[in-house]
């Protein structure tokens with residue numbers, strides 16, 4: 367690349383977007399790549415601190431920042447994502463649909479470990495709405511050695527899943543079993559059902575039905591079997607999850623032959639969360655806090671099941687880092703550290 371003085375640049379073609387920042391007013395490309403410099407642009411360029419501009423001079427082996435960003439974006443982008451045009455050398459990734467963001471943490475690390483490659487994302491498993499910004503990519507220099515981009519493309523291909531993907535939540539038929547003799551016998555009104563129904567429907571699934579069981583192992587098991595027979599894709603069992611002698615929900619689930627993945631999750635609130643499977647059907651044991659707190663372990667794990675994941679114990683225990691809810695007066699989840 368050759369540089370020429372701005373005062374001598376009338377008629378020259380800009381080879382990159384030129385950013386103007388006026389604090390509190392604007393930040394963006396004042397002149398776009400391809401713009402032909404006019405006489406009246408000279409004072410503006412000088413006011414932006416430009417005394418020289420580059421003149422296009424293709425050096426073999428180097429590629430332009432826009433092409434590099436386009437190639438990096440394509441290499442790391444999976445389903446459910448749209449890519450915008452390069453702007454100031456950067457490409458933004460946007461969710462093409464509502465869903466859950468999946469990020470390959472190893473993949474992001476591998477690409478960013480290459481010199482000059484930038485791939486910046488939101489956290490893994492974050493719920494996103496269509497149109498949400500989820501990632502951005504660019505390279506640092508204006509012209510970059512193509513071998514670096516080739517290496518990034520090769521690395522991205524070595525992962526079994528795309529580096530970034532937005533998976534839609536499937537619509538499940540959900541059976542609810544509400545335990546507790548105080549509710550079963552009508553001593554208190556059920557407050558769990560409405561909370562679970564609102565969450566399930568908010569995720570685009572439907573409640574197949576809600577049944578009530580006393581703190582009785584065989585009654586709880588019978589209710590779970592009823593939902594399974596009716597074709598439930600997921601079963602939620604509320605209450606009876608902690609340490610009292612009447613808390614028999616975990617025992618009921620374990621003793622009916624379900625494969626227990628975990629009783630306990632390093633998430634507060636929600637430490638008494640249970641996950642088991644009857645075949646492919648997840649059964650979730652939900653402690654009382656799920657009824658009381660706005661966001662709990664339930665909000666971290668249920669969407670992942672709805673996105674099609676079969677969760678392992680490792681998936682559950684990994685959530686300890688970031689598993690502490692700050693219990694803010696106004697909950698702003700997912701715009702916080704919970705579950706990240």
Ligand SMILES: Nc1nc2c(c(=O)[nH]1)N[C@H]1C(S)=C(S)[C@@H](COP(=O)(O)OP(=O)(O)OC[C@H]3O[C@@H](n4cnc5c(N)ncnc54)[C@H](O)[C@@H]3O)O[C@H]1N2
Nearest residue numbers: 546549555556557558605606607608609613638653654655
């Ligand atoms: N000493 C300890 N105390 C507690 C522990 C513990 O480990 N040691 N765990 C705490 C955690 S964590 C949770 S969460 C809560 C609740 O656990 P449970 O799931 O066993 O909840 P229950 O005992 O069944 O009920 C608690 C409370 O909520 C009322 N409830 C339950 N279901 C309904 C419903 N469907 N509608 C309305 N209200 C309901 C119930 O009557 C109790 O008042 O335990 C901590 N304590």
Ligand code: MOO
Nearest residue numbers: 635636637638655
């Ligand atoms: O830890 Mo409990 O299961 O928070 O509320």
